[in-house]
Amino acid sequence: MPPHKMHCTSASLLKTTLLSSSTRASALPPSFLLPAFTQTSPFSSTPSHNARKDHNRNRGVSALRHTGIGKNQRLSVRVSALPQPVVDPARRSAVKVDPDHGLWAFFPKERTRLSTPEELNMRGRGWTIQELRAKDWDDLHKLWWTCVKERNRIATGEVERKRLGGRFGMYGEFEAGERLKEVKGTMSGVRFVLTERWYAWENARVQGMEDEEVDLYADVEKGERAYVPREEREDVS
Numbered sequence: 001m002p003p004h005k006m007h008c009t010s011a012s013l014l015k016t017t018l019l020s021s022s023t024r025a026s027a028l029p030p031s032f033l034l035p036a037f038t039q040t041s042p043f044s045s046t047p048s049h050n051a052r053k054d055h056n057r058n059r060g061v062s063a064l065r066h067t068g069i070g071k072n073q074r075l076s077v078r079v080s081a082l083p084q085p086v087v088d089p090a091r092r093s094a095v096k097v098d099p100d101h102g103l104w105a106f107f108p109k110e111r112t113r114l115s116t117p118e119e120l121n122m123r124g125r126g127w128t129i130q131e132l133r134a135k136d137w138d139d140l141h142k143l144w145w146t147c148v149k150e151r152n153r154i155a156t157g158e159v160e161r162k163r164l165g166g167r168f169g170m171y172g173e174f175e176a177g178e179r180l181k182e183v184k185g186t187m188s189g190v191r192f193v194l195t196e197r198w199y200a201w202e203n204a205r206v207q208g209m210e211d212e213e214v215d216l217y218a219d220v221e222k223g224e225r226a227y228v229p230r231e232e233r234e235d236v237s
Contacts, residue, residue, distance in 0.1 A: 108153065116172065123182065
């Protein structure tokens with residue numbers, strides 16, 4: 001019988017059979033996962049220990065469920081032997097602080113919590129690019145980390161002012177902002193000068209690679225010459 005003349009009942013049965021077989025095929029796992037379903041031995045070679053057989057008397061004690069301590073349980077520390085906090089500030093012992101501790105760098109030189117507006121205004125101007133170009137690498141490195149410490153001090157004072165003054169703030173915010181501008185300007189100048197030197201070094205390196213009279217791989221410490229004029233090369237050859 002041609003396919004287009006198949007009885008409607010036969011066509012529906014054939015369609016149901018094909019759908020059920022495709023559904024069963026999609027429900028089965030992929031072939032590469034079948035060995036995992038047939039594995040009977042545990043995956044880990046470590047022997048399993050039963051947590052309930054560790055003879056721990058405190059197992060099951062929960063502060064959330066209010067199970068607490070049983071009647072026959074005893075703690076190794078008595079409540080009466082626990083240290084009590086000292087509420088009175090006059091009775092508290094003084095804490096010894098190292099005068100050369102590194103954290104003092106985050107505070108003003110007077111080692112106070114906050115600097116007054118007058119102290120924040122006692123500052124100079126930032127370093128200009130012309131002045132930074134005359135500095136060597138060591139001086140720029142020291143100046144950079146001096147600016148980092150100063151920014152940390154300004155940030156520490158800002159956090160302390162917000163803590164004490166709340167959302168309304170406290171005195172010294174404007175002065176600290178002006179001081180921070182000078183510090184950021186100096187750091188920006190250091191980055192600019194170092195970028196200039198890098199491009200100058202890179203351009204000189206490229207020209208040296210193309211110049212026949214320059215040997216960039218010469219070991220100067222062993223007496224090798226990094227620059228040999230062309231006339232001397234011709235005389236040697």
